[in-house]
Protein backbone atom coordinates (compact mmCIF):
# COMPACT_ATOMS: atom_id res chain seq x y z
CA UNK A 499 0.00 0.00 0.00
CA UNK A 500 2.76 2.45 1.01
CA UNK A 501 4.75 1.34 -2.03
CA UNK A 502 1.80 2.05 -4.34
CA UNK A 503 1.32 5.47 -2.75
CA UNK A 504 5.00 6.45 -3.12
CA UNK A 505 5.07 4.99 -6.66
CA UNK A 506 2.08 7.17 -7.57
CA UNK A 507 3.76 10.24 -6.03
CA UNK A 508 6.90 9.39 -8.04
CA UNK A 509 4.96 9.28 -11.30
CA UNK A 510 3.11 12.56 -10.61
CA UNK A 511 6.25 14.44 -9.59
CA UNK A 512 8.12 13.14 -12.62
CA UNK A 513 5.15 14.13 -14.76
CA UNK A 514 5.23 17.72 -13.43
CA UNK A 515 9.02 18.07 -13.72
CA UNK A 516 9.32 16.35 -17.09
CA UNK A 517 6.18 18.08 -18.35
CA UNK A 518 7.73 21.49 -17.83
CA UNK A 519 10.90 20.45 -19.66
CA UNK A 520 8.86 19.18 -22.61
CA UNK A 521 6.83 22.41 -22.77
CA UNK A 522 9.99 24.51 -22.47
CA UNK A 523 11.88 22.67 -25.19
CA UNK A 524 8.98 22.19 -27.59
CA UNK A 525 7.07 25.50 -27.17
CA UNK A 526 8.56 28.15 -24.89
CA UNK A 527 11.87 28.06 -26.73
CA UNK A 528 9.94 29.12 -29.87
CA UNK A 529 8.31 32.07 -28.07
CA UNK A 530 11.04 34.51 -29.09
CA UNK A 531 10.19 34.10 -32.78
CA UNK A 532 7.34 36.63 -32.65
CA UNK A 533 8.79 38.87 -29.94
CA UNK A 534 11.55 41.44 -29.55
CA UNK A 535 14.43 40.55 -27.24
CA UNK A 536 13.04 42.78 -24.48
CA UNK A 537 9.50 41.36 -24.84
CA UNK A 538 10.85 37.81 -24.84
CA UNK A 539 12.87 38.43 -21.67
CA UNK A 540 9.77 39.82 -19.92
CA UNK A 541 7.45 37.07 -21.14
CA UNK A 542 9.88 34.32 -20.15
CA UNK A 543 10.43 35.83 -16.71
CA UNK A 544 6.65 36.07 -16.19
CA UNK A 545 6.50 32.29 -16.65
CA UNK A 546 9.74 31.43 -14.83
CA UNK A 547 8.57 33.21 -11.65
CA UNK A 548 5.94 30.49 -11.28
CA UNK A 549 8.15 27.68 -12.58
CA UNK A 550 10.73 28.33 -9.83
CA UNK A 551 8.06 27.89 -7.15
CA UNK A 552 7.06 24.42 -8.33
CA UNK A 553 9.53 22.62 -10.57
CA UNK A 554 12.58 22.32 -8.25
CA UNK A 555 10.31 20.85 -5.55
CA UNK A 556 8.76 18.39 -8.00
CA UNK A 557 12.30 17.25 -8.83
CA UNK A 558 13.13 16.81 -5.14
CA UNK A 559 9.95 14.78 -4.56
CA UNK A 560 10.87 12.65 -7.61
CA UNK A 561 14.33 11.95 -6.18
CA UNK A 562 13.12 11.30 -2.61
CA UNK A 563 10.31 8.99 -3.75
CA UNK A 564 12.72 7.34 -6.21
CA UNK A 565 15.16 6.58 -3.40
CA UNK A 566 12.38 4.92 -1.42
CA UNK A 567 11.27 2.83 -4.44
CA UNK A 568 14.89 1.91 -5.09
CA UNK A 569 15.34 0.67 -1.50
CA UNK A 570 12.28 -1.57 -1.94
CA UNK A 571 12.88 -3.12 -5.37
CA UNK A 572 16.65 -3.29 -5.89
CA UNK A 573 16.96 -6.58 -3.98
CA UNK A 574 19.99 -8.69 -3.09
CA UNK A 575 22.96 -8.82 -5.43
CA UNK A 576 23.40 -12.51 -6.26
CA UNK A 577 26.74 -14.36 -6.45
CA UNK A 578 26.59 -14.00 -10.26
CA UNK A 579 26.68 -10.21 -9.90
CA UNK A 580 24.11 -7.60 -10.85
CA UNK A 581 20.99 -8.76 -12.68
CA UNK A 582 19.79 -7.01 -15.86
CA UNK A 583 17.13 -5.21 -13.78
CA UNK A 584 19.68 -4.06 -11.19
CA UNK A 585 22.03 -2.70 -13.89
CA UNK A 586 19.34 -0.72 -15.72
CA UNK A 587 17.81 0.52 -12.45
CA UNK A 588 21.26 1.65 -11.24
CA UNK A 589 21.84 3.62 -14.46
CA UNK A 590 18.37 5.16 -14.26
CA UNK A 591 18.79 6.06 -10.57
CA UNK A 592 22.26 7.59 -11.19
CA UNK A 593 20.90 9.79 -13.98
CA UNK A 594 17.94 10.80 -11.77
CA UNK A 595 20.27 11.59 -8.86
CA UNK A 596 22.48 13.66 -11.16
CA UNK A 597 19.43 15.71 -12.17
CA UNK A 598 18.46 16.09 -8.51
CA UNK A 599 21.99 17.15 -7.54
CA UNK A 600 22.02 19.78 -10.30
CA UNK A 601 18.56 21.04 -9.32
CA UNK A 602 19.34 21.35 -5.61
CA UNK A 603 22.63 23.16 -6.33
CA UNK A 604 20.83 25.57 -8.61
CA UNK A 605 17.84 26.23 -6.35
CA UNK A 606 19.45 26.46 -2.92
CA UNK A 607 23.07 27.36 -3.52
CA UNK A 608 22.73 29.44 -6.68
CA UNK A 609 25.33 27.22 -8.34
CA UNK A 610 24.64 27.10 -12.07
CA UNK A 611 25.43 23.77 -13.74
CA UNK A 612 28.98 23.91 -15.05
CA UNK A 613 28.27 21.63 -17.97
CA UNK A 614 25.18 21.54 -20.20
CA UNK A 615 23.47 24.72 -19.03
CA UNK A 616 20.49 24.59 -21.40
CA UNK A 617 17.27 22.70 -20.63
CA UNK A 618 17.90 20.39 -23.58
CA UNK A 619 20.24 18.38 -21.32
CA UNK A 620 17.78 17.61 -18.47
CA UNK A 621 15.11 17.11 -21.14
CA UNK A 622 17.26 14.44 -22.85
CA UNK A 623 18.02 12.79 -19.52
CA UNK A 624 14.31 12.61 -18.68
CA UNK A 625 13.60 11.01 -22.07
CA UNK A 626 16.35 8.43 -21.42
CA UNK A 627 15.27 7.82 -17.79
CA UNK A 628 11.66 7.17 -18.86
CA UNK A 629 12.89 4.71 -21.51
CA UNK A 630 15.11 2.93 -18.98
CA UNK A 631 12.20 2.78 -16.49
CA UNK A 632 10.17 0.94 -19.10
CA UNK A 633 12.81 -1.54 -20.31
CA UNK A 634 14.22 -2.44 -16.89
CA UNK A 635 11.44 -4.99 -16.27
CA UNK A 636 11.93 -6.80 -19.62
Ligand code: HEM
Pocket residue numbers: 505508509512515516557560561563564565567568569571587590591592593594595597598624627628631632
Ligand atom coordinates in the same frame (compact mmCIF):
# COMPACT_ATOMS: atom_id res chain seq x y z
C1 HEM B 1 13.75 13.15 -12.59
C2 HEM B 1 14.19 11.96 -12.51
C3 HEM B 1 13.35 10.73 -12.63
C4 HEM B 1 12.45 10.40 -13.61
C5 HEM B 1 12.06 11.21 -14.85
C6 HEM B 1 11.91 9.09 -13.25
C7 HEM B 1 10.94 8.42 -14.00
C8 HEM B 1 10.39 7.21 -13.65
C9 HEM B 1 9.35 6.52 -14.39
C10 HEM B 1 8.67 7.05 -15.65
C11 HEM B 1 9.12 5.34 -13.76
C12 HEM B 1 8.18 4.23 -14.23
C13 HEM B 1 6.89 4.27 -13.53
C14 HEM B 1 5.98 3.18 -14.08
O1 HEM B 1 6.10 2.81 -15.26
O2 HEM B 1 5.15 2.72 -13.33
C15 HEM B 1 9.99 5.26 -12.62
C16 HEM B 1 10.06 4.20 -11.74
C17 HEM B 1 11.04 4.07 -10.78
N1 HEM B 1 11.97 5.03 -10.39
FE1 HEM B 1 12.17 6.87 -11.17
N2 HEM B 1 12.49 8.67 -12.09
C18 HEM B 1 13.38 9.63 -11.69
C19 HEM B 1 14.20 9.59 -10.58
C20 HEM B 1 14.44 8.46 -9.85
C21 HEM B 1 15.48 8.30 -8.85
C22 HEM B 1 16.49 9.39 -8.48
C23 HEM B 1 15.40 7.03 -8.37
C24 HEM B 1 16.22 6.29 -7.36
C25 HEM B 1 17.25 6.75 -6.71
C26 HEM B 1 14.28 6.39 -9.04
C27 HEM B 1 13.86 5.09 -8.81
C28 HEM B 1 12.80 4.49 -9.43
C29 HEM B 1 12.38 3.11 -9.18
C30 HEM B 1 13.03 2.14 -8.19
C31 HEM B 1 11.29 2.85 -10.03
C32 HEM B 1 10.53 1.52 -10.18
C33 HEM B 1 9.24 1.58 -9.47
C34 HEM B 1 8.39 0.37 -9.82
O3 HEM B 1 8.17 0.09 -11.01
O4 HEM B 1 7.91 -0.26 -8.92
N3 HEM B 1 13.72 7.29 -9.94
N4 HEM B 1 10.75 6.41 -12.56
